[in-house]
Amino acid sequence: FNQRYFHRYNAKQAFRSTTATLVNMGNGASSPTSTGASPPPARYSGPSEDEMTEEQREIQQAILASRPGTGLSGPFGPWLAVPAIAKPAQTLGKACRYGTSLSFRESELVILLTGAKFKSNTEFTIHTGEALKAGIPQEVIDSIPREESGTSFSMEAVEQDLCPLLSDDREKAIVLFTTELLETSNISNDTYSKTKEIMEGKDSVLVEITSIV
Numbered sequence: 001f002n003q004r005y006f007h008r009y010n011a012k013q014a015f016r017s018t019t020a021t022l023v024n025m026g027n028g029a030s031s032p033t034s035t036g037a038s039p040p041p042a043r044y045s046g047p048s049e050d051e052m053t054e055e056q057r058e059i060q061q062a063i064l065a066s067r068p069g070t071g072l073s074g075p076f077g078p079w080l081a082v083p084a085i086a087k088p089a090q091t092l093g094k095a096c097r098y099g100t101s102l103s104f105r106e107s108e109l110v111i112l113l114t115g116a117k118f119k120s121n122t123e124f125t126i127h128t129g130e131a132l133k134a135g136i137p138q139e140v141i142d143s144i145p146r147e148e149s150g151t152s153f154s155m156e157a158v159e160q161d162l163c164p165l166l167s168d169d170r171e172k173a174i175v176l177f178t179t180e181l182l183e184t185s186n187i188s189n190d191t192y193s194k195t196k197e198i199m200e201g202k203d204s205v206l207v208e209i210t211s212i213v
Contacts, residue, residue, distance in 0.1 A: 046077030059086045066094045069133075070126055100208040104134040106171060110178050110212045116146045117153045117182040140165045155179050173198040177209055 047056060063076050063086075072080070076093075079086040100107065108131040115124035128141055142149070143165055145157035158179045166172050177195045181187055192206065199205040 044078050044081075046072065046080040052080070053083075055083045056080050056086070059083060059090060063090050066090070066098070069130065073126055074123060096208075096212045100212070101202075101205060102174070102208055102212075105131075105136055106174050107212060108134045108136060109171060109175055110209055112141065112144055113158075113175065113178045113182060114213050116144050119147060121148065137165075153182070155183055170198055174209060177206065178213060181210060181213055 052060065060072070060080055063080075064071055067073075067076070076086070076090070079089050097107065102110070108127055111127045112124060112131055114120075115127060124146070131141055132138065140162065143161040145151040145153045145161060147153070151157050151161070155176075158175060162175060163172050166175065173195045177187065177191060180191050187206075195206060196203060
């Protein structure tokens with residue numbers, strides 16, 4: 001688990017952009033800019049019930065069972081068009097979302113930061129609700145730097161606006177690790193060592209954070 005691991009993260013960025021092409025709003029309409037706004041309609045939401053094969057229905061039910069609050073939102077609907085993609089993506093998504101040692105609150109902080117960095121309004125809006133359920137105050141959510149709120153995403157903005165609102169050292173370490181990864185597509189040896197120490201020496205936690213991003 002070295003720096004080359006993080007270089008592969010660039011491929012994930014490309015995949016995220018490809019997915020956004022499908023799920024983002026078309027026709028030049030604007031995306032929601034406030035945390036209370038509804039996600040924009042999708043260009044393609046996936047196959048209709050009438051079009052689905054038995055395999056697609058089975059995957060659909062597995063997704064709905066593991067995502068009771070968000071269902072087929074985001075890329076999950078479009079992924080159903082290709083079962084060979086949908087099935088492993090669902091398994092990986094479920095593991096990253098519910099199968100890590102991170103708390104629900106910690107996981108939501110990572111997801112919100114990722115949504116802010118990539119200007120994914122749909123992801124950010126959906127997970128604002130999830131973050132509130134996890135006990136993250138609205139003030140903390142609003143402090144995450146986003147161009148929609150007039151602040152460009154950066155390490156400086158995260159350190160200045162978000163970190164002072166976090167009283168837990170572990171949460172701060174997770175936020176700073178995530179932000180550095182999002183900003184540089186890499187993690188310095190210093191950040192890796194400091195974060196690992198706060199995570200009780202567990203490399204596995206750093207793998208979990210990176211996988212969620």
